[in-house]
Each structure stands twice: as structure tokens, then as C-alpha cells.
Amino acid sequence: MHGRVKLKSTAQQEEEKRKEREKKLKVYVATRDACFNKRKEGAMDDEALQLTQQLLSANPDFATLWNYRREILTHLETVKEQEEVQKKYDAELSFLETCLRVNPKSYGCWYHRGWVCDRQPKPNWARELALCDECLALDDRNFHCWDYRRMVVKASGVPVDQELQFTDRLIGSNFSNYSSWHYRSTLLPLLQPESPDAPAPAPGACPPTSSPPNSPHTHSHRVCEEQLLKEYELVQNAFFTDPNDQSAWFYYRWLLGRAEREEMISCVYMTREGERVVVGFSRPVNAQGVGLMLILDGKPQRVQWRSAPPAARHTPVWICELPPGSISDLNNEHNLTIIWTEKHTQRECALYTGRAESWCRDSATDQELFRSELSVEKTSVLQSELQSCNQLLELEPENKWCLLTIVLLMRALDPLGYEKETLNHFQKLKEVDSMRTNYYSDLCSKFMIENTILKMEYAEVRVFSISDKNLTTLCHLDQLLLVTHMNLCTNQLSRIPPHFSMLQCLEVLEVNDNVLESLEGLHSLPKLEELSLKNNKISSLSQLRPLASCTKLSHLDLRGNPVTQTENIAAELAQLLPSVTDLML
Numbered sequence: 001m002h003g004r005v006k007l008k009s010t011a012q013q014e015e016e017k018r019k020e021r022e023k024k025l026k027v028y029v030a031t032r033d034a035c036f037n038k039r040k041e042g043a044m045d046d047e048a049l050q051l052t053q054q055l056l057s058a059n060p061d062f063a064t065l066w067n068y069r070r071e072i073l074t075h076l077e078t079v080k081e082q083e084e085v086q087k088k089y090d091a092e093l094s095f096l097e098t099c100l101r102v103n104p105k106s107y108g109c110w111y112h113r114g115w116v117c118d119r120q121p122k123p124n125w126a127r128e129l130a131l132c133d134e135c136l137a138l139d140d141r142n143f144h145c146w147d148y149r150r151m152v153v154k155a156s157g158v159p160v161d162q163e164l165q166f167t168d169r170l171i172g173s174n175f176s177n178y179s180s181w182h183y184r185s186t187l188l189p190l191l192q193p194e195s196p197d198a199p200a201p202a203p204g205a206c207p208p209t210s211s212p213p214n215s216p217h218t219h220s221h222r223v224c225e226e227q228l229l230k231e232y233e234l235v236q237n238a239f240f241t242d243p244n245d246q247s248a249w250f251y252y253r254w255l256l257g258r259a260e261r262e263e264m265i266s267c268v269y270m271t272r273e274g275e276r277v278v279v280g281f282s283r284p285v286n287a288q289g290v291g292l293m294l295i296l297d298g299k300p301q302r303v304q305w306r307s308a309p310p311a312a313r314h315t316p317v318w319i320c321e322l323p324p325g326s327i328s329d330l331n332n333e334h335n336l337t338i339i340w341t342e343k344h345t346q347r348e349c350a351l352y353t354g355r356a357e358s359w360c361r362d363s364a365t366d367q368e369l370f371r372s373e374l375s376v377e378k379t380s381v382l383q384s385e386l387q388s389c390n391q392l393l394e395l396e397p398e399n400k401w402c403l404l405t406i407v408l409l410m411r412a413l414d415p416l417g418y419e420k421e422t423l424n425h426f427q428k429l430k431e432v433d434s435m436r437t438n439y440y441s442d443l444c445s446k447f448m449i450e451n452t453i454l455k456m457e458y459a460e461v462r463v464f465s466i467s468d469k470n471l472t473t474l475c476h477l478d479q480l481l482l483v484t485h486m487n488l489c490t491n492q493l494s495r496i497p498p499h500f501s502m503l504q505c506l507e508v509l510e511v512n513d514n515v516l517e518s519l520e521g522l523h524s525l526p527k528l529e530e531l532s533l534k535n536n537k538i539s540s541l542s543q544l545r546p547l548a549s550c551t552k553l554s555h556l557d558l559r560g561n562p563v564t565q566t567e568n569i570a571a572e573l574a575q576l577l578p579s580v581t582d583l584m585l
Helices: 010-040 046-058 063-079 082-102 107-119 125-138 143-156 160-173 178-191 225-241 246-256 363-370 376-395 400-413 419-432 434-459 498-502 541-549 569-576
Strands: 265-271 276-285 292-296 299-301 315-321 334-340 345-351 357-361 463-465 485-487 508-510 530-532 555-557 582-584
Touching: 010 046, 010 063, 046 063, 046 082, 063 082, 063 107, 082 107, 107 125, 107 143, 125 143, 143 178, 160 178, 178 225, 178 246, 225 246, 225 376, 246 400, 265 334, 265 345, 276 334, 315 498, 376 400, 400 419, 419 434, 434 463, 541 569, 569 582
Parallel strands: 463 485, 485 508, 508 530, 530 555, 555 582
Antiparallel strands: 265 276, 265 357, 276 315, 292 299, 292 334, 334 345, 345 357
16 A cells, blocks of 8 residues: 555545635635725725735726725825836736736726726827737637727727728638627728718618727718728628628628618698697607707797607607697698707798698608618629629528528618518528517518508508508608508507607508507597507407597497407496597497
8 A cells, every 4th residue: 555645535625625715715804804994994005905906816806996996096196206106007007917817807907907097197008909909819709808999099099990900800810700890890980981972871881880989080970882892792701601600790781781861850740730730850859958949930939849659758759739829720821940950950831721731841851761872883782792692592591691681682772672572581581590580570570661651652642551461560650640541450469659659640540450459559649530459459448548548539449359348348438438439349
């Protein structure tokens, strides 16, 4: 037995580890208590710095200790010479590097490092940028490091083209680097902005992106067409290399994104009935805080704006009532002007003799809402992109990213012409990616509603009909402000959303053969007269209470709903909805 190493049993090893952990914990707790006592006493000395350093070296995510440490360093700035302060902060940066080795994704470490550099008399930004390079080489998805890098770039004035080259290197070494693709999307609009004289943005134009704060470069929301075409080629190389990686596909979707609409008054509607004015905006706004003025026949009016839906603070539709007797007489003609002082824009509307209502809107605005005009060159490029994606789909027939991108390209090129193919692709997406069926159903519903709005615009009618399309959600209702008749029968709608109250002109609504359980959006619809809810899932009287605010409702069809089996339902409804004279149960 001589010469053999005596091995300890597992139980003995575990016991020794437990005792060691217990010993370390006692030391940690004692140091923490001592540190807290010093802070309570207001101590701002080197010993306190040493205690916090000891604790943070073991646990860099102790936020209270970083706060105490900043308090101490701020105090030392007032009692020490600048050279000593510089040395203190240099030592602090070295200490932070040791903490980052313990946890490279410690928010406290990165924030404190930025605080130190911001207060240093002579920060070494080149060193900080090199540190970011090193950390991102170890983990290219270290989001705290990416945030810190943006701060360094902002503070040191690193040229945008230099940062773009940095993303080139990272993407070149790893197409799956999502953070680099995202960073690229914030840099390109700064480096290659679209000309201010350029025509209306096409579907390939970039949506607004965040840029490094205080950037010396002019901020632009879009990328110039020449650069955009180059980006298509770059990203195509990425997803042909690895079709199942989502990073490049997400960037591609950004490239295909529609630019945000110009902020403007898109529609003004006025009616003698109720002497009401409805204003539609191109984007949600707070009308009570944006400087909205109403001038009737040359005289400013004091009115109270209310939102639709009622509880919304930011919404694209706002309503007001004019003073009694302002426009009620059919024999008088009136001129209305709505001025949006914040955006220096206005819209006028004339109500002629004998007319009960009038409106003014820019139809081109609605036609460009979902698809802008394409240049010949861009049309050719997008057709080529579509062809390439179709080729990839032949090789990868169940690739969900490829299928979804084909849908987006089709919508950019011709949403109505490709409607049938779009529906087929959505059906395929639900099969190959069944966990996201609801997402695809909602997205398909959105696209079908957009197509129906476009068709309605081309026909110049106020009737909106989209039945038997398996709709699961309702959207773009602010574009249906003037609609009087709506048919949503035979779909999969489970609720009428609150923003449905934007439909201030709606007179007839058919929602038969859906799965409705909530009618919360059918609130304060002043012109609604006929409502058909046959074969839904309305099961209680409380679900019908929103209809009490629709004072003109006279026809209500509830056949095929569980609520019709409620005892004394007819009497209850007569009390709840006294205006209904034609009730079908």
C-alpha cells in the first residue's frame, strides 16, 4: 500500500467544499456589512474603494456598490489634483477589465466604464474602441458591449464609414451576426442618405432608424437607391450561404420596409347631423397637444377635441362638435379650415348648400400607404430578387424565411396582382412553421385588408367588403373613416377592437358567421343603424352594452348566438337598447 495516494471519498470532498463556501460567504457578508456601514457614515476614502473593489471583483452585478463607488470618485475629484484624478480613473478602468473577465455581460460594469470615461480629464477613446473589438470578437452578441461601443463612437467622433467597414468585417466572418446587421441599418442612412429631392419612397426605402446621438452627419430616414441595390446583393449572398439563418433575412426585411409616411392631415369630414367634424391624420397624434386650430367661415372656433377610440391619447382620428347652429341649416354654405400649427400644414373643406355632409382627402395618400411608386430600375431589381428567392425556394421548399420574403417582394411589386400567390404562400407558411400559425394568420389578414382598401380606393366607393377570407384581426381602420357599409361575414374574428370607433360614418355593419365574443369597439358610432351578428359567440347581455352608445341603432340581428337563449332576453334588450325597433332573435 506504500506509495499510493490516499483518495478522499465523495462525501469528504463535498463536505470540504461546503466548508470552503461557508468560509467565503462569511468573509463576503462581513465585507458587505463593513462597506454599508462606511456608506452610512458618509465615508469617502480609499478604504471604502478597496472594500467595494473586493466585493465587486466577486460579484460585478452589485448595483448599490457601483453607486457608492461613483459617490466616492466624485468626492475625490474635489479634493485631489487633476493628475491624481486621472491616475484614479486609469486604475478604475483596469479594475473594470478584471470585472468584465468575470462577467462580460455585466450591465453595471459597462455603465460604470462609460461613466468613468465621461469624467476622465483625458479619456483614451482608441483604447475603449479596441476593448470593444476584443469583447465582440469573443461574443458578437454582447448587447451591453454594442451599446457601449455606440457611446464611444458618439463621444469620440469615429467616422461613420469606419464603423460601416467594421460591420463589413464582422459580417464577412459570420453571416449570422445579427447585431452587426442591425448596426449596419443604423449607419447606412447616415452615410448614404436619400437625396432630399428624391421622389416618393419605394418599398425598398428604409424606415426611420436610430443613429448615434449627436452624430455630425445629417440624419436621413432612407438609403439612396444606388446603395440599396448593393445591399440587396450583399444580403442575398448571406442567405444563399445559409438559408436557415434568420439574421440576414431580418436585415432583408428592413431593406424592403416602407418608409414612414409624411406627417399630415389626411382627411377632414364634416356633417350637419350633430354638427360634427372628424379629422384624420397620417399617423397617431395627440390633438390636444399638437396645436390644432379650427376656422369656420374665417372665424376661429373654440372646440373640444376627443379621441377615437375614446380612451386613446395618441390616435390618427380626432372628433369635435361645433357650437350649436354653426352648420345645421341646409340652405347655408360653409368653409372649414383645419390648421396643424406644429407641422405648418392645413386642409380645407367646403360644405355646399343642400349637402348634409362633406369631406376632403388626398386619394393619392391612401394609394401610397401600402405601396409607393417604383422607378424602372428598382422594379427590375426587385423582380430579379423575387426570381432569386423563387430559385432558392425550389432548393429549400420548406424554408419559412424564403417564403415570407417572397410575400414581401410580391407586395412591393404588385400587391393586387400577386394576391392569389400570396395566399398560397401563407398557407404553406402555416404548414412548415405551425408554431407561428396565428402570426401568419394576422399578417395575412393585414395584407388582405390593405388590398381591399386599395380596391375600394380605385372604385371610389364607400363600401368595404371582405368576407370569407379567414380574417383574424382588423387593422388600418383609420383609412376607413368615410365607409358607410361594411361586410365582414364568414371570417375568424373573435373581437371588435376599440379602434373600430374610428368609423364615424358607418351605417350598416354585417359580421355574420364569425366567432365574436367581444363588441368593445362598437362604441360611440353615431351613424350605425343596422347591425347583423348572426352565428357568433355572444353569450351574455353585458357583451352587448357597448351598443347602448349607438343612439341610431334600429336593426339588430342576434340569431345563432348563445345570448338568445337567456331568459327574458327580449325585455332586457328593450331596456338596454331602446332605439332598436327591429330585433331578430
